[in-house]
Amino acid sequence: FSQSLLQTVFPAEVRFMSLKFIHRICNWFSAYCYYDITEIDGVNTNELYNAVQLYLSSSASITGNRLSLTRGLNSSSITFGLSNNDSLIDTFNGTVKVLWEHVVIPRQAQTFSWRPLPEEKRGFLLRAKKKDKAVVLGSYLDFVMEKANEIRRKNQDRLLYTNSRGGSLDSRGHPWESVPFKHPSTFDTLAMDPQKKAEIMADLLDFANGESFYQTTGRAWKRGYLLYGPPGTGKSSMIAAMANFLGYDIYDLELTEVHTNSELRKLLMKTSSKSIIVIEDIDCSINLTNRKNKNNNNSTHSFSPPGAGAGAGAGAGSNEDGGNTITLSGLLNFTDGLWSCCGTERIFVFTTNHIEKLDPALLRSGRMDMHIHMSYCSFPALKILLKNYLGYDDDDVEKQLLEQLEQVIEKAEMTPADISEVLIKNRRNKNKAVWELLEALRTRAERNDAVKSSADDEEQEKRALETPKEAKCDKEKESS
Ligand SMILES: Nc1ncnc2c1ncn2[C@@H]1O[C@H](COP(=O)(O)OP(=O)(O)OP(=O)(O)O)[C@@H](O)[C@H]1O
Numbered sequence: 001f002s003q004s005l006l007q008t009v010f011p012a013e014v015r016f017m018s019l020k021f022i023h024r025i026c027n028w029f030s031a032y033c034y035y036d037i038t039e040i041d042g043v044n045t046n047e048l049y050n051a052v053q054l055y056l057s058s059s060a061s062i063t064g065n066r067l068s069l070t071r072g073l074n075s076s077s078i079t080f081g082l083s084n085n086d087s088l089i090d091t092f093n094g095t096v097k098v099l100w101e102h103v104v105i106p107r108q109a110q111t112f113s114w115r116p117l118p119e120e121k122r123g124f125l126l127r128a129k130k131k132d133k134a135v136v137l138g139s140y141l142d143f144v145m146e147k148a149n150e151i152r153r154k155n156q157d158r159l160l161y162t163n164s165r166g167g168s169l170d171s172r173g174h175p176w177e178s179v180p181f182k183h184p185s186t187f188d189t190l191a192m193d194p195q196k197k198a199e200i201m202a203d204l205l206d207f208a209n210g211e212s213f214y215q216t217t218g219r220a221w222k223r224g225y226l227l228y229g230p231p232g233t234g235k236s237s238m239i240a241a242m243a244n245f246l247g248y249d250i251y252d253l254e255l256t257e258v259h260t261n262s263e264l265r266k267l268l269m270k271t272s273s274k275s276i277i278v279i280e281d282i283d284c285s286i287n288l289t290n291r292k293n294k295n296n297n298n299s300t301h302s303f304s305p306p307g308a309g310a311g312a313g314a315g316a317g318s319n320e321d322g323g324n325t326i327t328l329s330g331l332l333n334f335t336d337g338l339w340s341c342c343g344t345e346r347i348f349v350f351t352t353n354h355i356e357k358l359d360p361a362l363l364r365s366g367r368m369d370m371h372i373h374m375s376y377c378s379f380p381a382l383k384i385l386l387k388n389y390l391g392y393d394d395d396d397v398e399k400q401l402l403e404q405l406e407q408v409i410e411k412a413e414m415t416p417a418d419i420s421e422v423l424i425k426n427r428r429n430k431n432k433a434v435w436e437l438l439e440a441l442r443t444r445a446e447r448n449d450a451v452k453s454s455a456d457d458e459e460q461e462k463r464a465l466e467t468p469k470e471a472k473c474d475k476e477k478e479s480s
């Protein structure tokens with residue numbers, strides 16, 4: 001009645017002012033203050049929303065009467081959450097009482113939008129007494145964040161994201177699809193030189209605990225690793241081990257699905273902190289012939305995904321962002337430009353089988369901080385495989401046999417993947433497994449020797465043929 005009276009008697013501005021005034025008076029007399037924590041904050045997902053959801057899932061399981069229970073696809077655990085528009089009282093430090101309400105309201109029908117938004121608007125409403133305002137904003141929210149991180153770390157279900165959908169977004173505006181990440185590889189199962197392994201682990205720990213270091217040195221809190229080596233030497237296993245060691249999520253970036261630099265940037269913006277961003281086989285994801293065109297035009301270091309076809313590369317060479325290509329500079333910006341700092345605590349890992357094919361710009365120091373060579377199986381790495389696959393320690397294998405393995409392993413140039421295949425095949429009969437492995441190593445070593453000697457012969461023959469020709473050329477040069 002008052003509203004309709006106001007509408008007829010007073011003009012809109014007066015009405016607005018008076019409502020504002022009434023609202024202010026109500027606020028003045030209210031003992032509470034309210035905070036909205038919305039799911040989507042402008043363009044980005046609000047990390048605080050996710051943290052509160054996780055935090056409340058632990059207290060909701062104990063105190064809530066009505067809960068929403070979810071179990072993600074392939075997930076191993078059930079998650080508790082506040083039902084839509086339900087509330088829960090939480091106590092902090094024994095004295096500060098706050099009320100959390102999960103507010104879900106349907107979004108008004110969109111007439112037109114560049115990007116489809118979720119059908120519901122979700123958020124948490126936090127109500128606290130005005131006298132507790134300082135404590136809530138100061139230490140309570142920090143406590144919530146810390147607790148959420150702890151729960152996340154404990155929860156083994158980390159996520160593996162992929163951009164296999166191309167540039168399309170889901171209803172929540174995410175370009176990434178995720179599945180629970182359950183790769184069992186750890187640094188214990190990884191067969192490589194123990195000293196190198198320890199070095200990498202120490203580097204990762206320094207990174208994860210180095211927030212203040214990065215702050216004081218003015219560097220973005222990120223680190224790049226380049227893993228290179230032949231197929232089957234454990235590059236992908238190393239990435240999984242890194243994620244398991246630090247408890248980070250993995251974003252597996254499929255470069256062939258990204259068409260423009262701005263798409264690449266958007267993908268980066270939608271990655272969360274504490275994550276590993278991986279580009280596997282980087283030399284195969286990019287068209288090197290196109291990349292070499294940069295010599296013709298320095299401003300367009302363009303290359304297109306091999307699958308994009310010639311039209312894509314040709315059509316876009318002239319325009320960095322507008323066309324259908326990603327450019328080298330776009331990729332470099334992705335790793336260490338200004339945009340690379342739009343989140344914190346992130347690791348970039350590139351893998352390749354052919355380091356010599358990579359552009360020097362990608363390899364320069366500061367870009368990829370650590371180059372890790374994953375090589376053929378060495379003797380210390382072999383011992384790790386024997387332990388993991390057969391449960392053998394040094395003393396369990398005959399000394400002579402161990403020596404024979406040591407003699408032949410370097411020459412055999414077998415990858416850990418090859419060796420593990422031999423061991424898996426015979427794992428029921430451990431003794432047989434070791435002997436068969438020795439046999440396989442010897443065969444490989446002999447074959448390698450034969451290949452090497454024939455290559456040497458060919459080289460010598462070639463030189464012998466070239467020498468008279470070269471001598472003739474020299475003579476001709478002298479006479480001319
Ligand atoms: N260093 C290693 N330690 C333990 N297992 C290994 C190692 N390297 C390879 N393997 C075994 O071989 C399989 C293949 O290894 P992985 O996929 O990590 O190799 P990769 O270097 O990534 O190969 P590619 O270059 O083809 O991608 C793994 O599932 C793992 O079981």
Ligand SMILES: [Mg+2]
Nearest residue numbers: 235236237280
């Ligand atoms: Mg791999």
